Amino acid sequence: MKSFDAVVIGAGQAGVPLAKKLAAAGWKTALIEKRLVGGTCINDGCTPTKALVASARMAHLAAGRKELGVETGGVKLNFTQVMRRKDAIVSQFRSATVKGIEQVPNLKLIYGAATFTANHELRVRTDNGLFEKLTAERIFINTGAEPFIPEIKGIGEIRFLTSTSILELKEVPEHLLIVGGGYIGLEFGQMFSRFGSRVTILEQGERLLPREDEDACEVMAKVFQEEGIILKVKAKVVRFENYGTNRIRVSASVEDKTENYTCSHVLIASGRKPQTSELGLANTDVVCDQRGFIQVNDRLETSVKEVYALGDVKGGPAFTHISYNDHVVLVNNLLHHAKEKISGRVLPYCMFTDPQMGRVGLNEMEAKAAGRDYLVAKIPMRQVARAIETGETKGFMKAIVDKKSKLILGATVIGEIGGEIMSLLQMAMAGKITYEEIRYMIFAHPLYAESLNNLFMTLDD
């Protein structure tokens, strides 16, 4: 049995920086990874999808825009090159991460799947089929999440894609039917539509993106429909079956009526579940919630002393920057005697559709539910000078402000660079800059940022 001061399970967005910092502080540390260093974000998530979104946007722009006075003679997509570029970026990011790990003294990277045999003991099935036994004073679980596959009649008989396997396609699907209208469904939906697929999105909820304000969902739905994507809400898939050669027939109950679709590919984008099946948590006293996410307190401690969980596997907002921040909280608490908590963090995120949807803090729905005394500042992009000049007028800027303190509580920005504008407002929130100060702040003309003046002028009496 090999003994360590710390073992980190999962080389994801929290595990890698955590293991490096613990080892650099002199702790004898092992980092165990069963698949690829970099986890979901680098290998199957943010990095490959955002590289592909860039190719899709280029294809879209290359088609020209009549009203901007640019017409082109059609677009030729080289999908092999699109995927090759994506693979090169992923491999660049992954090898830089591996190199970073290898340079740290006291840190041992072990490739293999880790399973608990007791609260502080692990068995690792290494890539060469051998088993290593490890024990550690402190264990950190950063095993992430994986696609959730709903139990739908016939799903076992068809070949369906997930957000991971779709990244290996060799050809653009003729008709891609997507189950789920969340971030993954929308990012892939628009991307493949722009690559030339016919795209149908079936969402079981009343609308897309149920956590967002209704006006945000309406704008996104309109953008998608204008690009020719078929969107159905209140759509529950009831059956899949193989149909003819290489076709799949999908029966769905849409607003209580049965509709049938025949497509070439199905993407299941109906959420993610914690990746704990190989962890052997039954051999420990670690407690999970009903959906299998590991329960932690405000300091990321599980129910077992000195066993922690970070990132997607603990549930809550599943974003790379949250996983990364989890490691910051732990490093500060364990190495610098801080008492940091994970509750009360401001949550920013950006959906990388075109236009982007940047979100931070409270939206209107949440402000209302929380009983806040708030004002709403909102301007459509068609009134933003920069958006008019660039021809990117879809979307809006919307901020929720506290009526009394005039501080910004949150924002939704849908636009060409909605995520970046949202981040400006996030900085204002962090710096406690009131909306009244932003209203007359000097921004360079004619940037999108300049229209933050106009956004808050809407609150003038």
Ligand SMILES: Cc1cc2nc3c(=O)[nH]c(=O)nc-3n(C[C@H](O)[C@H](O)[C@H](O)COP(=O)(O)OP(=O)(O)OC[C@H]3O[C@@H](n4cnc5c(N)ncnc54)[C@H](O)[C@@H]3O)c2cc1C
């Ligand atoms: C298609 C897609 C697009 C996304 N886009 C964005 C985006 O644009 N922005 C954003 O912020 N977030 C995005 N996300 C979410 C983001 O990728 C995740 O929130 C983030 O990667 C979670 O990091 P993590 O460290 O918690 O886990 P992960 O990065 O998932 O890492 C977990 C690691 O643990 C390993 N592991 C699991 N079990 C074991 C075991 N028993 N033994 C050893 N190793 C194990 C896994 O192989 C994996 O490498 C996206 C996700 C997807 C699927």
Ligand SMILES: NC(=O)c1ccc[n+]([C@@H]2O[C@H](COP(=O)([O-])OP(=O)(O)OC[C@H]3O[C@@H](n4cnc5c(N)ncnc54)[C@H](O)[C@@H]3O)[C@@H](O)[C@H]2O)c1
């Ligand atoms: N840009 C980003 O930051 C980004 C991009 C992609 C993913 N992510 C992360 O990954 C997570 C998972 O994304 P996701 O889109 O898979 O999950 P999600 O939970 O955001 O959306 C899943 C959607 O599928 C619908 N659904 C579930 N079962 C269904 C069924 N049987 N039929 C029809 N619809 C069904 C749900 O109602 C929901 O709207 C996100 O929550 C996010 O944290 C982030």
